[in-house]
């Protein structure tokens with residue numbers, strides 16, 4: 001089985017995001033970077049699929065040279081191959097990103113054979129456009145289901161489970177297939193020391209991304225409003241009890 005997992009380098013969740021003075025980019029000076037949580041689960045799923053069915057997993061990202069870090073992290077967990085589509089200039093909107101990824105997949109498949117399963121995260125942790133996986137699937141004329149919380153491989157097809165508002169949807173889809181994985185499908189493992197050492201030796205293939213700008217234009221990024229919370233001291237010792245009861249009643253937690 002050949003599995004490809006696409007990941008994106010994003011600022012670590014919870015970090016305070018500052019915008020550059022020109023409003024065109026996130027100021028990365030003091031940020032740590034990681035892979036989006038959905039994609040951490042997609043990487044784990046890729047590794048588990050190979051453990052169960054044999055074959056090999058490849059990880060791919062389009063991003064700056066520093067995204068090598070995210071590729072090697074995936075390699076430290078058991079992904080065999082890594083591909084970086086390096087970008088230096090701005091103007092990689094989601095259409096262009098997806099077109100470049102689809103083009104790279106076509107080239108990889110021409111050289112080494114089709115991927116049975118291509119995994120994406122449900123959405124990225126920073127821009128959250130829900131676009132790239134769907135656009136790549138469409139460009140490759142393959143079926144896609146997003147929001148996947150369970151994958152079982154059968155004979156030439158995949159049974160994919162998706163949580164819906166009213167219950168669970170189950171799809172049987174012929175391979176090759178594209179799936180958008182949702183956090184919670186599994187519990188991602190941590191890398192072992194051996195995994196980390198192996199990851200240093202993995203040769204990261206560099207493939208120049210080829211795609212015209214998609215037509216979207218950045219106007220400006222805006223700083224999100226700070227969330228504030230108020231702490232009210234209701235009193236000290238037993239005399240605070242009545243005030244606490246009032247608050248609990250107000251919140252509707254007392255009958």
Ligand SMILES: Cc1cc2nc3c(=O)[nH]c(=O)nc-3n(C[C@H](O)[C@H](O)[C@H](O)COP(=O)(O)OP(=O)(O)OC[C@H]3O[C@@H](n4cnc5c(N)ncnc54)[C@H](O)[C@@H]3O)c2cc1C
Nearest residue numbers: 062090091092093094097121123124127129130131132218
């Ligand atoms: C006008 C415009 C200009 C932009 N310019 C830049 C720019 O210059 N540089 C830049 O970094 N961003 C840029 N962005 C943001 C960038 O377009 C998106 O971050 C990117 O296309 C992915 O879209 P998304 O984050 O909404 O991902 P989603 O569509 O939410 O992602 C879904 C899944 O697709 C996969 N995926 C997403 N992005 C990548 C990736 N890069 N590599 C591999 N897999 C991926 C992941 O598995 C992810 O979980 C720009 C956006 C706009 C609108």
